[in-house]
Amino acid sequence: MLSLAIAALTLAAGTATAAGQSACANASSMIDPFLLQGGWDVSLLEGTFYELAYHDYTQPRTLCGCERSVKTVDTTTEPASIADLFTLKCPTDSGEGEGDRVTHLEFNTTSEPAQLHGKCTFFKPFGTTICPDYVIDVGTRELGEPYPWVLEFQCVERRTGDLLFAGINFYSRDKSEETLNAMIDSAYAHGLGPFIDGGHPSGLKVVDHTNCTYPPVDAR
Numbered sequence: 236m237l238s239l240a241i242a243a244l245t246l247a248a249g250t251a252t253a254a255g256q257s258a259c260a261n262a263s264s265m266i267d268p269f270l271l272q273g274g275w276d277v278s279l280l281e282g283t284f285y286e287l288a289y290h291d292y293t294q295p296r297t298l299c300g301c302e303r304s305v306k307t308v309d310t311t312t313e314p315a316s317i318a319d320l321f322t323l324k325c326p327t328d329s330g331e332g333e334g335d336r337v338t339h340l341e342f343n344t345t346s347e348p349a350q351l352h353g354k355c356t357f358f359k360p361f362g363t364t365i366c367p368d369y370v371i372d373v374g375t376r377e378l379g380e381p382y383p384w385v386l387e388f389q390c391v392e393r394r395t396g397d398l399l400f401a402g403i404n405f406y407s408r409d410k411s412e413e414t415l416n417a418m419i420d421s422a423y424a425h426g427l428g429p430f431i432d433g434g435h436p437s438g439l440k441v442v443d444h445t446n447c448t449y450p451p452v453d454a455r
């Protein structure tokens with residue numbers, strides 16, 4: 236999720252809620268068993284990922300594009316942490332070195348596998364600045380393989396239990412359509428369908444990375 240985010244505080248975020256149940260109650264149960272049974276290792280998240288698609292009302296959908304996430308894992312901190320250099324380009328067809336917007340996202344690991352905490356000052360008006368971030372699937376079932384892709388789900392509730400924010404990020408080391416399709420299949424298979432199809436705007440924004448240029452991976 237993105238804190239430079241603009242308009243969206245109308246927050247008719249849509250509900251995936253069954254009556255009487257909080258909207259994010261099932262989020263942790265959507266995490267793939269591979270990650271719960273030894274496959275989770277935060278250091279395998281390190282590297283450069285392109286955002287192939289997203290469902291995230293805090294991201295400017297029309298003007299900007301070329302979203303990329305460069306994740307640097309630090310296992311010497313307690314808890315282990317991820318510095319996530321998230322960049323996008325506005326407008327998308329700006330030349331190399333132009334129009335790049337840089338955001339520094341921060342995540343911590345928690346005691347639970349594949350459950351992170353992200354800084355989300357965006358939601359301060361709603362009483363929270365730490366948002367749960369679930370790694371739902373990673374594109375491999377081989378222990379120790381750097382994750383080829385990462386399907387992340389941020390789920391934030393209002394105090395009432397209604398959904399405040401559902402963010403789904405499709406991050407991949409490669410930009411292929413094959414990978415995008417595998418990730419979309421995985422998202423639905425893991426139960427994210429109601430969150431993808433709900434909300435305003437509903438659905439996924441697919442990012443066209445054709446002709447994209449990106450700032451240096453150590454941009455400030």
Ligand SMILES: *[C@@H]1O[C@H](CO)[C@@H](O)[C@H](O)[C@H]1NC(C)=O
Nearest residue numbers: 251252253256257258260261
């Ligand atoms: C959570 O999962 C249970 C059991 O699969 C289901 O009955 C319920 O509707 C789900 N709740 C939400 C909010 O998706």
Ligand SMILES: *[C@@H]1O[C@H](CO)[C@@H](O)[C@H](O)[C@H]1NC(C)=O
Nearest residue numbers: 313341342343352353354365
């Ligand atoms: C991460 O942990 C550090 C050290 O406890 C803390 O200062 C920071 O606020 C945490 N950040 C998030 C996003 O949870």
Ligand SMILES: *[C@@H]1O[C@H](CO)[C@@H](O)[C@H](O)[C@H]1NC(C)=O
Nearest residue numbers: 327328442443444445446447
């Ligand atoms: C990519 O650049 C080429 C050459 O300038 C142009 O013809 C094409 O329309 C561009 N594609 C996109 C998706 O921007």
